[in-house]
Amino acid sequence: MLLCVGSVAYDVIEIPQREPVEVLGGSATWFCAAASLFARPSLVAVVGDDFREDDRAFLEHRGVDLAGLERRPGATFRWHGRYHDDLQGRDSLATELGVFAEFRPVIPPDLRAPDVLFLGNIAPDLQGLVLAQARGAGFTALDTIECWMEPPHRDRLLRLLPRTDLLFLNDDEVRLLSGERGVMRAARRLLDDFGARAVVVKRGEHGAMLFRSTSPAPERGRDPAPSPDATDDRTAPSRPDIRLFPAFPIESVVDPTGAGDSFAGGVLGYLDRVGRFDGETLCDALAVGTVVASFSVEGFGPRHFDRVTPSAFEARLRRYGDMVGFRRDEVLGVLSRPPARES
Amino acid sequence: MLLCVGSVAYDVIEIPQREPVEVLGGSATWFCAAASLFARPSLVAVVGDDFREDDRAFLEHRGVDLAGLERRPGATFRWHGRYHDDLQGRDSLATELGVFAEFRPVIPPDLRAPDVLFLGNIAPDLQGLVLAQARGAGFTALDTIECWMEPPHRDRLLRLLPRTDLLFLNDDEVRLLSGERGVMRAARRLLDDFGARAVVVKRGEHGAMLFRSTSPAPERGRDPAPSPDATDDRTAPSRPDIRLFPAFPIESVVDPTGAGDSFAGGVLGYLDRVGRFDGETLCDALAVGTVVASFSVEGFGPRHFDRVTPSAFEARLRRYGDMVGFRRDEVLGVLSRPPARES
Numbered sequence: 303m304l305l306c307v308g309s310v311a312y313d314v315i316e317i318p319q320r321e322p323v324e325v326l327g328g329s330a331t332w333f334c335a336a337a338s339l340f341a342r343p344s345l346v347a348v349v350g351d352d353f354r355e356d357d358r359a360f361l362e363h364r365g366v367d368l369a370g371l372e373r374r375p376g377a378t379f380r381w382h383g384r385y386h387d388d389l390q391g392r393d394s395l396a397t398e399l400g401v402f403a404e405f406r407p408v409i410p411p412d413l414r415a416p417d418v419l420f421l422g423n424i425a426p427d428l429q430g431l432v433l434a435q436a437r438g439a440g441f442t443a444l445d446t447i448e449c450w451m452e453p454p455h456r457d458r459l460l461r462l463l464p465r466t467d468l469l470f471l472n473d474d475e476v477r478l479l480s481g482e483r484g485v486m487r488a489a490r491r492l493l494d495d496f497g498a499r500a501v502v503v504k505r506g507e508h509g510a511m512l513f514r515s516t517s518p519a520p521e522r523g524r525d526p527a528p529s530p531d532a533t534d535d536r537t538a539p540s541r542p543d544i545r546l547f548p549a550f551p552i553e554s555v556v557d558p559t560g561a562g563d564s565f566a567g568g569v570l571g572y573l574d575r576v577g578r579f580d581g582e583t584l585c586d587a588l589a590v591g592t593v594v595a596s597f598s599v600e601g602f603g604p605r606h607f608d609r610v611t612p613s614a615f616e617a618r619l620r621r622y623g624d625m626v627g628f629r630r631d632e633v634l635g636v637l638s639r640p641p642a643r644e645s
Numbered sequence: 646m647l648l649c650v651g652s653v654a655y656d657v658i659e660i661p662q663r664e665p666v667e668v669l670g671g672s673a674t675w676f677c678a679a680a681s682l683f684a685r686p687s688l689v690a691v692v693g694d695d696f697r698e699d700d701r702a703f704l705e706h707r708g709v710d711l712a713g714l715e716r717r718p719g720a721t722f723r724w725h726g727r728y729h730d731d732l733q734g735r736d737s738l739a740t741e742l743g744v745f746a747e748f749r750p751v752i753p754p755d756l757r758a759p760d761v762l763f764l765g766n767i768a769p770d771l772q773g774l775v776l777a778q779a780r781g782a783g784f785t786a787l788d789t790i791e792c793w794m795e796p797p798h799r800d801r802l803l804r805l806l807p808r809t810d811l812l813f814l815n816d817d818e819v820r821l822l823s824g825e826r827g828v829m830r831a832a833r834r835l836l837d838d839f840g841a842r843a844v845v846v847k848r849g850e851h852g853a854m855l856f857r858s859t860s861p862a863p864e865r866g867r868d869p870a871p872s873p874d875a876t877d878d879r880t881a882p883s884r885p886d887i888r889l890f891p892a893f894p895i896e897s898v899v900d901p902t903g904a905g906d907s908f909a910g911g912v913l914g915y916l917d918r919v920g921r922f923d924g925e926t927l928c929d930a931l932a933v934g935t936v937v938a939s940f941s942v943e944g945f946g947p948r949h950f951d952r953v954t955p956s957a958f959e960a961r962l963r964r965y966g967d968m969v970g971f972r973r974d975e976v977l978g979v980l981s982r983p984p985a986r987e988s
């Protein structure tokens with residue numbers, strides 16, 4: 303079973319040269335819509351009494367279990383964003399928390415031992431509350447954003463890292479969290495000094511990188527404090543296991559909102575479907591997430607996933623497989639032989 | 646035989662927080678130093694009488710044939726660049742053409758039918774001069790930069806596209822040359838409307854993308870004029886063959902100068918070594934070029950390639966092979982079976 307805790311929201315999205323659009327949004331919504339391609343996610347979140355019946359029906363029809371979706375008097379979380387011309391940078395014009403301001407996630411008793419747990423982007427103390435309730439999770443992933451990397455949230459966030467199996471961050475976030483400017487060094491720092499076990503660095507249209515520690519994992523439940531000085535007395539830096547997932551190229555990107563949560567939904571939905579969390583399965587899951595994210599940017603809002611039939615997904619996954627990789631053994635063979643012709 | 650025509654220069658490189666460094670540079674120098682890992686390139690270029698003997702000796706020791714390296718009275722081409730803090734953007738502080746201003750490439754008669762020809766970044770009319778002399782080339786690749794995409798050079802450059810097999814451009818260049826803002830659309834336009842056969846889009850630390858036309862290649866020697874209006878009456882856009890080559894991640898980038906030419910040198914050096922130019926061999930060559938470029942940024946100047954032993958190259962190529970790809974058939978198998986567990 304796949305459990306997701308995060309936000310459900312209404313977004314107003316402004317894309318250059320288009321009319322503003324209001325759509326269903328929020329990290330948990332995008333995640334569940336994407337994960338529902340492979341699994342039946344359970345959603346724990348809060349909405350206001352303005353939450354529309356057809357939006358609830360959309361999630362139900364996607365197979366999302368809404369038993370943990372709390373409805374409270376007040377307004378659903380609203381976000382208003384405006385994208386820059388390159389569709390990469392964006393400004394938040396307004397954020398109205400509504401009922402989300404009072405959100406204290408309560409995990410229904412029958413959901414406290416999920417196979418896979420996704421802690422979507424909410425305050426680290428709330429993510430910690432979820433972790434404390436869902437102790438039986440088989441595999442835990444966490445997403446967060448820059449605003450939780452400053453005091454007083456920062457310390458709470460750092461304490462979660464050794465307790466999660468997979469951390470989703472973008473370029474800027476991995477730099478800010480680690481204090482290192484280069485992405486490689488930043489990711490290694492999170493593994494070596496901050497207790498993270500695996501870090502996915504999301505790079506938008508450039509894809510994603512997976513960094514995994516090659517040293518033995520500490521025992522689950524242990525909580526080693528970050529040791530920022532460890533680099534000073536280390537002679538040989540660790541060499542993390544690195545895997546590269548270039549983005550599936552999309553000619554007509556409509557709206558990048560939700561791509562990161564869709565990516566995570568694809569990754570964790572696939573892991574839940576397989577029921578194994580070994581390294582190669584995780585890499586397969588990241589390829590699946592990459593393809594899922596490519597669908598998410600082709601339209602506004604998570605309803606776009608209704609168009610992603612199994613055969614459409616499979617066709618794109620096949621194409622992605624054709625796009626990546628090379629014949630390593632062929633190349634090594636060529637280089638091991640003397641040049642065929644001398645001129 | 647691999648022939649390269651381009652510039653040989655002395656560069657002054659300023660990297661933030663470092664003293665300025667003067668090093669051997671120029672597109673042809675970098676290209677040949679990189680290609681010499683796999684082949685014995687022949688260099689056609691011009692230097693002044695200030696060209697240092699030890700630089701000539703370096704190229705000879707790399708196995709570069711210097712019969713076509715002209716020495717003229719005057720100064721060797723000099724470039725002074727300053728990198729921004731991110732090591733991506735850079736400013737040209739000074740460019741002194743010296744003897745390069747009078748360069749009229751003359752291909753020695755025995756080099757006029759190379760297996761592989763690289764037209765390094767020089768004025769398109771000079772690249773055209775080389776093409777006219779080296780009509781017997783088996784495979785021709787061209788690199789260029791933004792300054793040749795404005796009148797009066799632009800038309801001369803466009804006329805070369807249908808006469809080359811592979812075009813090397815970076816993100817900005819592919820956009821400027823095509824007039825399209827998105828990289829995908831831009832590359833497709835070059836294939837569909839400008840007569841290019843294959844385009845490599847270089848994206849620096851994010852790697853490279855290969856776009857190849859899937860429509861039959863026009864006959865060599867034909868010179869279809871670009872038809873900028875062709876998109877308007879086309880109903881179904883072509884679907885180019887796309888291959889993705891994420892960069893080999895480097896933790897300590899010292900100097901990115903020459904990475905693009907090193908990449909091209911690795912690609913074409915490998916193609917010359919294999920002696921075949923089919924699609925899969927080209928993809929292997931792009932993986933080789935990706936690994937070669939990763940070495941080039943680890944130090945200043947092309948002498949750094951002396952440290953790249955065959956076993957160092959092979960080890961990094963193996964690592965790169967481990968970093969890319971996923972188990973497509975495994976994933977398709979998982980998705981074709983019903984979920985193992987329902988909860």
